[in-house]
Amino acid sequence: MTVSAAAVTDERLLIKRAQDGDRGAFADLVRQHRTGVVNVIYRMCGDAALAEDAAQECFIRAWEHLHRYRPRSAFRNWLYRIATNCALTELRRAKTEVDADDVQLRDERQGPEARLEQLERAAAVQSAVLSLPEASRSALVLREYEGLSYRDIAETLGIPVGTVMSRLNYARRLLRSALAEYMEVAS
Amino acid sequence: MNHVVKQLPAYHDGELGARAAQAVEAHLAQCEACRIELASLADLSTLLQVADPAPLGLSDDVFAAQVALRLPRDEVQTVSERTLAWSWRLAPVGIVVTWAFVQTTAIVALVVQLLMAAGMGNPALLALVASGPSLREPSANLANQLLGSVGLSDAWGTLQPVISSTWALLVPVLFSGLTAVAILSWVAVWWSSHLSSPVHSGQIG
Numbered sequence: 003m004t005v006s007a008a009a010v011t012d013e014r015l016l017i018k019r020a021q022d023g024d025r026g027a028f029a030d031l032v033r034q035h036r037t038g039v040v041n042v043i044y045r046m047c048g049d050a051a052l053a054e055d056a057a058q059e060c061f062i063r064a065w066e067h068l069h070r071y072r073p074r075s076a077f078r079n080w081l082y083r084i085a086t087n088c089a090l091t092e093l094r095r096a097k098t099e100v101d102a103d104d105v106q107l108r109d110e111r112q113g114p115e116a117r118l119e120q121l122e123r124a125a126a127v128q129s130a131v132l133s134l135p136e137a138s139r140s141a142l143v144l145r146e147y148e149g150l151s152y153r154d155i156a157e158t159l160g161i162p163v164g165t166v167m168s169r170l171n172y173a174r175r176l177l178r179s180a181l182a183e184y185m186e187v188a189s
Numbered sequence: 190m191n192h193v194v195k196q197l198p199a200y201h202d203g204e205l206g207a208r209a210a211q212a213v214e215a216h217l218a219q220c221e222a223c224r225i226e227l228a229s230l231a232d233l234s235t236l237l238q239v240a241d242p243a244p245l246g247l248s249d250d251v252f253a254a255q256v257a258l259r260l261p262r263d264e265v266q267t268v269s270e271r272t273l274a275w276s277w278r279l280a281p282v283g284i285v286v287t288w289a290f291v292q293t294t295a296i297v298a299l300v301v302q303l304l305m306a307a308g309m310g311n312p313a314l315l316a317l318v319a320s321g322p323s324l325r326e327p328s329a330n331l332a333n334q335l336l337g338s339v340g341l342s343d344a345w346g347t348l349q350p351v352i353s354s355t356w357a358l359l360v361p362v363l364f365s366g367l368t369a370v371a372i373l374s375w376v377a378v379w380w381s382s383h384l385s386s387p388v389h390s391g392q393i394g
Contacts, residue, residue: 029253029254032249032256037245041242044242044243051246058259062256065260065261124239127239146238151204174230185232
């Protein structure tokens with residue numbers, strides 16, 4: 003995931019203005035990172051409505067503690083760390099379970115059988131991801147769905163890179179076992 | 190044949206260095222088991238994408254507006270508040286430096302007094318110290334005048350060594366105690382605010 007230097011500079015300017023109390027600049031940051039934050043929380047908890055609420059809570063916490071953010075780490079990583087914590091807090095509070103009806107189809111042109119099959123696969127994938135231990139799930143979501151590098155995941159979760167690798171390997175091993183029937187290549 | 194199974198996840202994620210990646214590729218060219226393992230990793234990544242991202246119910250603008258409405262009304266710190274915050278952060282350094290300065294001064298004064306009492310040391314330097322301004326001199330003069338005004342001018346000569354030695358013993362002890370209390374209070378306040386930060390409020394097990 004490459005971020006251009008101009009985009010980074012723009013973001014730093016927005017962060018600086020937001021740190022000085024500019025709510026408009028913070029709203030721009032919210033718009034930029036909203037999709038990523040909602041997705042991280044959604045992948046962690048599997049509930050779209052809950053994810054949207056938790057994402058708002060995440061941005062409010064970010065605003066309240068924005069003066070503590072230092073540009074030596076990526077703003078996205080700092081935000082995703084808050085998002086991960088918000089997701090875990092919501093999970094412990096709600097203990098939600100995956101609802102297959104929430105899983106939306108990507109290609110509406112498919113026939114009913116193919117749609118049903120894809121729906122089933124999507125539900126199985128989501129269920130398998132949600133059944134992972136929280137620590138491994140966080141690493142997997144940030145890698146597979148958000149495309150973060152090992153170093154960024156380590157910074158986001160506050161763990162060493164070696165631990166990121168072992169958590170990812172563990173998550174993938176569990177997923178390959180849980181989703182064996184949906185995989186084309188047998189391991 | 191040494192398989193590269195352990196390096197395959199990092200290779201699949203593009204996290205291996207150029208040399209290590211070349212070594213893995215060279216091995217893959219001749220090892221079917223490792224090729225199947227790599228294909229399985231790629232297959233899993235593809236399969237995971239089947240689960241769609243979060244269905245976004247609100248537009249970005251509406252979402253941002255809702256967040257803006259929920260933001261606390263408190264204004265961001267002003268310059269003076271920030272200065273105060275920085276002073277607070279630097280407080281422990283100031284306390285320790287002050288403590289070190291007072292302790293050093295007390296020790297030097299004690300050494301000089303001992304040297305003078307033993308009649309040792311460089312006479313010129315000791316004379317300079319003895320004739321120089323002393324912190325206790327004004328208070329000693331004041332005490333002498335007060336006692337003299339009530340007809341007890343001789344009492345100062347008897348009381349002075351007792352007061353001096355008690356003073357010399359108590360002040361560093363009291364000062365060290367106050368310093369320790371100040372530092373511990375600062376650490377307690379810092380720790381409680383640190384725990385309430387969003388980054389540390391959740392646990393990632």
